[in-house]
Amino acid sequence: MEIAVVDYKGGNVQSVLFALERLGAVPTLTSDPEVLRKADKVLFPGEGEAASAMAALREAGLDQVLPTLRQPFLGICLGMQLLGQHSEENDTAMLGLLPFNVLRFIPEGPHKVPHMGWNNLQALQSPLFAGLTEQDHVYFVHSYYAPVGAYTIAQSTHPAPFSAAVQHANFYGVQFHTEKSGAVGTRILSNFLEL
Numbered sequence: 001m002e003i004a005v006v007d008y009k010g011g012n013v014q015s016v017l018f019a020l021e022r023l024g025a026v027p028t029l030t031s032d033p034e035v036l037r038k039a040d041k042v043l044f045p046g047e048g049e050a051a052s053a054m055a056a057l058r059e060a061g062l063d064q065v066l067p068t069l070r071q072p073f074l075g076i077c078l079g080m081q082l083l084g085q086h087s088e089e090n091d092t093a094m095l096g097l098l099p100f101n102v103l104r105f106i107p108e109g110p111h112k113v114p115h116m117g118w119n120n121l122q123a124l125q126s127p128l129f130a131g132l133t134e135q136d137h138v139y140f141v142h143s144y145y146a147p148v149g150a151y152t153i154a155q156s157t158h159p160a161p162f163s164a165a166v167q168h169a170n171f172y173g174v175q176f177h178t179e180k181s182g183a184v185g186t187r188i189l190s191n192f193l194e195l
Contacts, residue, residue: 001193003027004039006066006079008056011047012177016076019179023190033065041193042069045179046078050102050144051090053078067097072195073171080166080173081144089144098168100146111159114143119156119176121164126153128165128172130191136184138164138176145175 005017007029020027020043027043028035036042044066046053057063066073075083082094087102094102105113118137121129138156145162148155153172154165166173172192178185 001025001041002039003041003043003193004036005029006036006042006044006062007031008053008060008062010045010053010056010078012045012077012179015177015179016043016045019186019189023186023193025193031060031062033061036065036069040071041195042071042073043192044073044075044079044082046076046082047141048078049089050078050081050087050092050094053082054092054094057082057095063095067095070170072192074192075171075173076179077142077175077177080175081142081146083166083168083171083173084146087144097171098151098166098173100149100151100163100166102144102146104144105142105158108159114141115145115158116141119158119164122155122157122161123152124154126165126167126172127195128167128174128188128191129154131187132184138174138178138181138184138188140164140176142175 084100156164
């Protein structure tokens with residue numbers, strides 16, 4: 001199986017590569033459109049800020065390539081947010097693959113911004129979560145979120161519900177860090193490779 005990891009100089013790429021290698025995969029870090037098109041699976045990790053990430057995608061021509069992919073595609077953290085329409089983070093237009101806008105968390109009582117730490121997943125609705133339950137926890141680090149909508153396949157709260165995972169057609173996204181979520185994150189990555 002050929003697994004491509006999108007290279008747009010985004011953060012958190014190495015830990016995703018290591019997580020895939022621990023599953024026995026041999027991922028290729030690439031920005032080559034042909035390699036991305038021919039891969040069996042594509043992962044799109046990200047850390048950082050939406051506007052600079054979109055600028056890097058445009059510079060590499062990936063903003064035109066990624067929407068054309070037809071194989072299972074997984075955006076992680078910022079990689080999930082970039083699948084949406086627009087982000088409040090620096091008023092950024094994004095890839096527009098899923099019908100959501102990304103909003104900034106508002107601090108409320110003990111709920112700080114950024115949201116950092118372990119939360120459980122709720123309302124699981126995808127083979128991506130096969131073998132998991134609502135008692136399982138994953139690790140989040142984010143200041144922005146996608147609201148719950150028709151595209152939501154898992155939720156979490158901070159303190160109100162938000163999309164912990166989304167899907168439309170072959171495009172999946174998870175707001176949490178699979179590669180930092182222990183056995184639960186490993187199971188989700190393994191499930192993705194089996195889609």
